[in-house]
Amino acid sequence: xxxxxxxxxxxxxxxxxxxxxxxxxxxxxxxxxxxxxxxxxxxxxxxxxxxxxxxxxxxxxxxxxxxxxxxxxxxxxxxxxxxxxxxxxxxxxxxxxxxxxxxxxxxxxxxxxxxxxxx
Numbered sequence: 707x708x709x710x711x712x713x714x715x716x717x718x719x720x721x722x723x724x725x726x727x728x729x730x731x732x733x734x735x736x737x738x739x740x741x742x743x744x745x746x747x748x749x750x751x752x753x754x755x756x757x758x759x760x761x762x763x764x765x766x767x768x769x770x771x772x773x774x775x776x777x778x779x780x781x782x783x784x785x786x787x788x789x790x791x792x793x794x795x796x797x798x799x800x801x802x803x804x805x806x807x808x809x810x811x812x813x814x815x816x817x818x819x820x821x822x823x824x825x
Contacts, residue, residue, distance in 0.1 A: 707732045708819050709750065713742045713765065714757040714784075719806075723755070726812050739763035739771075746772065751779060753818040758785035758792060766792065769799045780818040784811075 710731035714720040715738050724733050734749060736742035738760045754772070756765035765783045772781070781801035785792060793803035804814050 708752045711751045711754045715760040739768045753780040755782045769801050773799050
């Protein structure tokens with residue numbers, strides 16, 4: 707099963723998203739930038755889905771740092787706001803931006819690596 711890292715400091719949304727994606731991925735979770743970086747030191751994942759605004763930094767900070775470390779997995783940056791500047795910065799680092807209120811949000815996350823459902 708493909709491995710996905712989901713990062714959000716809102717535990718309610720993190721739980722919701724994890725539950726929705728467990729059918730398609732082996733889901734790892736982190737509650738912030740530092741937590742995610744620690745996890746990535748010892749766990750390989752096929753895609754990352756991160757909130758933008760967190761207590762210890764932004765998802766864009768995380769995206770920039772992992773790219774500098776040579777981690778090139780698909781990266782989806784989520785935000786509650788549809789911000790053009792954040793979207794452009796995300797694209798610059800090879801990520802995809804998605805508004806959390808997008809009705810196709812779960813489909814966009816799943817499309818990151820074309821997951822196979824559990825059998």
